[in-house]
Amino acid sequence: MQTTLKEYIPEKAIPKVLELLQHDGLVVKVKQERKTRHGDYRRLPNGKHQITVNSNLNSYRFLITLLHEIAHFEAFKNYGKAIKPHGIEWKRTFQHLMLPFLNPEIFPVEILPLMAKHFKNPKASSDTDIQLAYALKQFDAPNDKTFIFELPLHSTFKLYNGRIFKKGLQRRTRFECVEIKTGRLYLFNPNAEVEILND
Incomplete structure (x- = not known):
């Protein structure tokens, strides 16, 4: 897991992420690009939990997506399955998980104020936050989009x-x-x- 993650997330984030992923029943898979989503979380029929994240995301977007999905897992574990997918329990969990990562060792200084603002009330997708999405796009590999x-x-x-x-x-x-x-x-x-x- 550690060698795989090193390819996708900022180096200084790795120890904290590995700590969050120390659950026997949690599986993380890196997938080919999916046009409709950056990642997802599912409870599998065998009782295990699976998180998938797209491989084409830049390291900052990958980390945000990974933490977004870990927040689904944690919210499910702590509050049960009756909660709304992006309801208050998920928002609070995501905020709590994100806080230790919001520092200039992990994210570029120019993104941090936008992230702090976004995480006052995180949305179902960071893509709906136009300013943050645009700032994150600056770190993508060049493309024709x-x-x-x-x-x-x-x-x-x-x-x-x-x-x-x-x-x-x-x-x-x-x-x-x-x-x-x-x-x-x-x-x-x-x-x-x-x-x-x-x-």
């Missing part, structure tokens, strides 16, 4: 599944985008990652 909020109005973009859209106006928090093929209107989060197409 752009956030929707960065695209010019009326520009066309492609999703991972090949569907093509045109960006429209912002409606409160999300952007109206029209699918070119069907003419149907969809709402996109500002920090959905897409591939811009040259008109």
